Amino acid sequence: MNLDYYLETIIDENSIGEVIREEKLYKNIEYKLLGKFFSLAHHEINRLLRYLNSRLKSHHYNAEESRQLLKWIKIVKDTIYKFEDSKTPIEINEDYVKVMGECTKFLLESGGSPIPLDFPKTDIIEYEPIFTISNSIEINYSEKKIQLPLKQIGEGSYAKVFKYKDKFYNKVFALKRANKDLTEKELTRFKKEFEIMTELKSPYVVEVYRYDNESNEYIMEYVDxxxxxxxxxxxxxxxxxxxxxxxxxxxxxxxxxxxxxxxxxxxxxxxxxxxxxxxxxxxxxxxxxxxxxxxxxxxxxxxxxxxxxxxxxxxxxxxxxxxxxxxxxxxxxxxxxxxxxxxxxxxxxxxxxxxxxxxxxxxxxxxxxxxxxxxxxxxxxxxxxxx
CATH class of the missing domain: 1.10.510.10 (Transferase(Phosphotransferase) domain 1)
Incomplete structure (x- = not known):
């Protein structure tokens, strides 16, 4: 299926007809349809999980909300699968993956759903993206280049931030990569950020390690x-x-x-x-x-x-x-x-x-x-x- 058509269909069928605050979390995603889907899915999943939190004492989740949450869990799973082999593979916050997996164990399509007595309150993520786009980094190991998968963990106006596991050091690092459409002035500011952080030697400042002039990215300490x-x-x-x-x-x-x-x-x-x-x-x-x-x-x-x-x-x-x-x-x-x-x-x-x-x-x-x-x-x- 054409991915644009797929996203348009999901968005049209589930549009809530209003501006939602989650849109600003994904405004810098170049693939605008995907960003719109992310914001809508984030909004709806949070709405349903927030309501689930409010029903923990009664141990009963209403029928309509049960159907809606099951629907969105399926939509997210289907979307991740459809984008798996694309240029923009999708990942979702690990805590949300766990919560949705646990929800599928008790949610029912009709008559409401009995909430397990030990089901914990969900930590709702409101001010950070729960959806990210995967990527990769090329690392030289003994003159051999290896592609390591990157997981996007943040995005700003000028750059995206990823994390990856370095197999040689057996350690997780962060990588900040400048967007390709930066002006010369914006790129100068990006490089200046690295230079300033190199100068600052403090346990209270994130440590940076190496700048790559070809890809305009730098490696830094990972903090989760x-x-x-x-x-x-x-x-x-x-x-x-x-x-x-x-x-x-x-x-x-x-x-x-x-x-x-x-x-x-x-x-x-x-x-x-x-x-x-x-x-x-x-x-x-x-x-x-x-x-x-x-x-x-x-x-x-x-x-x-x-x-x-x-x-x-x-x-x-x-x-x-x-x-x-x-x-x-x-x-x-x-x-x-x-x-x-x-x-x-x-x-x-x-x-x-x-x-x-x-x-x-x-x-x-x-x-x-x-x-x-x-x-x-x-x-x-x-x-x-x-x-």
């Missing part, structure tokens, strides 16, 4: 959890000492970056990663594509406003006006998320934390923390008073 994933998964069980430790690591990392004269400018819950070691979790800062020197007042016209925690006023001011007080604004919001698992700054009950956040996000730049050292000191005082 974003801060958003880590906090969301552990928010109900994480004690305050753990939260303070993570927040302090963030401050150490950004204080170091700033000491080298750089502003990150793209601080978000997914650009901060967590590397797990035996008994230890370490913050890893990544995505330096929008970094600029602290003293610089110049940014190319039209530079995209990014960083989900950035000050919204920058959209009116212009991203070129980004200064250290904007970095401390985003870091204040990031630290608040670490402490609470929340992004909404309304209704903070603890007075000391509320005062800390209010100053860091004050509408008047002059009233904010003017540097990371001041932010760090204020944070320590706030948590000391609250404990």
């Amino acid at each position: 959890k974003t801060l958003y994933e880590f906090i969301s998964k552990n928010n109900n069980t994480m004690d305050i000492s753990k939260r303070i430790s993570l927040a302090n690591q963030v401050l150490y990392g950004f204080k170091y970056i700033n000491s080298k004269g750089y502003l990150h400018r793209d601080i978000s819950l997914t650009n901060i990663l967590i590397q797990h070691y035996d008994g230890l979790d370490i913050i890893k800062i990544c995505d330096f594509g929008l970094v600029k020197t602290r003293e610089s007042t110049l940014t190319s016209f039209g530079t995209e406003f990014k960083g989900s925690l950035n000050d919204g006023a920058l959209q009116l001011l212009g991203f070129g006006q980004y200064k250290l007080v904007h970095e401390t604004y985003a870091l204040t919001r990031l630290i608040f998320f670490i402490l609470t698992g929340r992004t909404n700054l309304e209704g903070i009950k603890d007075e000391n934390i509320r005062n800390f956040v209010n100053k860091g996000t004050h509408p008047d730049n002059k009233e904010r923390y003017q540097d990371i050292e001041e932010l760090e000191l204020a944070f320590r005082k706030a948590v000391a008073k609250s404990s």
Whole structure:
């Protein structure tokens, strides 16, 4: 079957007739029909799994939702199979594969479905793609070239990020590959990101290893959890000492970056990663594509406003006006998320934390923390008073 026709049929038959937020997760996929399918499937599967979570106490999943979830599980399986031998083979998040497999064991086509008593609550992935496109990387082993499969784990405006298992080192690495349609200026920025990350020698910055000028890609340390994933998964069980430790690591990392004269400018819950070691979790800062020197007042016209925690006023001011007080604004919001698992700054009950956040996000730049050292000191005082 023609893949375009197949996708168009699925989309037409299951369209919900409205713009869905998952579309932004797949907007950079060149194969637009596939991106549209991904966003629709992601939306519908999340809707049905979210409803399943709400029915765990009753142990009964309604008939219509049972049929719908079974249908989407089949659609996803069929689509992965149809694209298996294409130039864009599809993969789905491993946790979702597991959940859908478990669901098929109890879902019924009619009369509703009895939910097993021990069926766990599903962790819904809302802010990251669950569908990715596979690829490969060519590695030289003793003068012999071997193709290793890549699994796409992320995508941005300028590049895609993959992971792969290096057989020689028996270790998983990440690979960041520039999109082929980049302008010369955009490619220069991509290469500059690698150079800056090479310069930064800190346990709190993702380590990079080698740049390939032919394919415009570089290999880097692989970290499998974003801060958003880590906090969301552990928010109900994480004690305050753990939260303070993570927040302090963030401050150490950004204080170091700033000491080298750089502003990150793209601080978000997914650009901060967590590397797990035996008994230890370490913050890893990544995505330096929008970094600029602290003293610089110049940014190319039209530079995209990014960083989900950035000050919204920058959209009116212009991203070129980004200064250290904007970095401390985003870091204040990031630290608040670490402490609470929340992004909404309304209704903070603890007075000391509320005062800390209010100053860091004050509408008047002059009233904010003017540097990371001041932010760090204020944070320590706030948590000391609250404990």
